[in-house]
Amino acid sequence: MKDLKELRDQIDVIDRQIVDLYQERMEIAAGVAEYKINTGKKVFDKEREDSKLATLTALGKTDFNKHGIRELFEQIMSMSRKRQYQLLTAHGMYEKPDFTEVESLDYHNARIVFQGTEGAYSQLALREYFGEQTDSYHVETWRDAMEAIKNGEADYAVLPIENSSAGIVSENYDLMVEYDNCIVGEQIIQINHALLGLPDAELSDITDVYSHPQALMQCGRYLESHREWEKHSLKNTAMAAKKVKEDGKKHKAAIASSLTADIYGLKVLDECIQDNRMNATRFIIVSGKRVFTSKAEKISICFEGMHESGSLYHMLSHFIYNGINMNHIESRPVQGKNWEYRFFVDFEGNLNDAAVQNALRGLAEETLGLKILGNY
């Protein structure tokens, strides 16, 4: 058996050689970047990388080594690209995203749209964000709200994006991809659901419950203890309250906020019936204008991954390498492409930060359809 110290000394010598060669290679990559600055050629050349990986892995003496060589060179070439992005950005070759920097957002005299009807949780979020005295109105669907800000009928829309118990509101993620609207703010509000019935109804009268599917989901355990009740999905919790009032039937109840009980003259039959006491929903404030301020500190983006193994790992490396703190990642199926996904990432930063620009430039080259959804 060889002595450990002796073996480690040998490894140390080889590692120094690897480091020297790595640095030599990176200097050459800087030369390649210069060539690309002058010619406008793209940094990422997949064909060249694939052919290099094929040649180099073929040199591996065992399957284990072939695998390791592939992983090692994927990393080395990824670093070489990142160095080139840095040099291109430093050379002023950064195509600014189609966002306008504004001093501040104009909330005075703003017209704000929300989905649902009077008393909807979206309206509570709206009041929390913009204050009580606002010019606001409601529309029937989230798509209608997106259309309203796109057409300029409204300046801002308030849309739920994520609930702490039920997860994301996937329809609004998809609408953010479809429309070129822009997130300019967010508001989290506590969601306490109540069971509401007619003023003369008792809990024992109830046979039918109406609410939004998300609210029904968030009260899953409570509803499980009343399995005999028929559950009905409606577009909005406040619409459910309105329906119970209008139908005037003692056996019908709605799951909605207790604020809607006041608005529609209903009785609170049970309070705080959601599974999670801390139940909260995050709403996004969306504008038809693609704007951000220098104070904005969070960025939401989405992109499609290249459909191959390890691609997500490489996409996320742009955040890690640039020292960017990621807060959230989601995936949604890409319409018309089974088993392919679009990733949604929220991270800290401002579009003016060099680190952010570097990461975005890398992602733009190495993913499909990178879209900045907002910086707020």
Ligand SMILES: C=C(O[C@@H]1C=C(C(=O)O)C=C[C@H]1O)C(=O)O
């Ligand atoms: C260095 C280059 O840029 C990128 C990095 C590569 C590498 O490090 O080997 C290969 C291809 C490109 O994606 C190049 O184009 O040759």
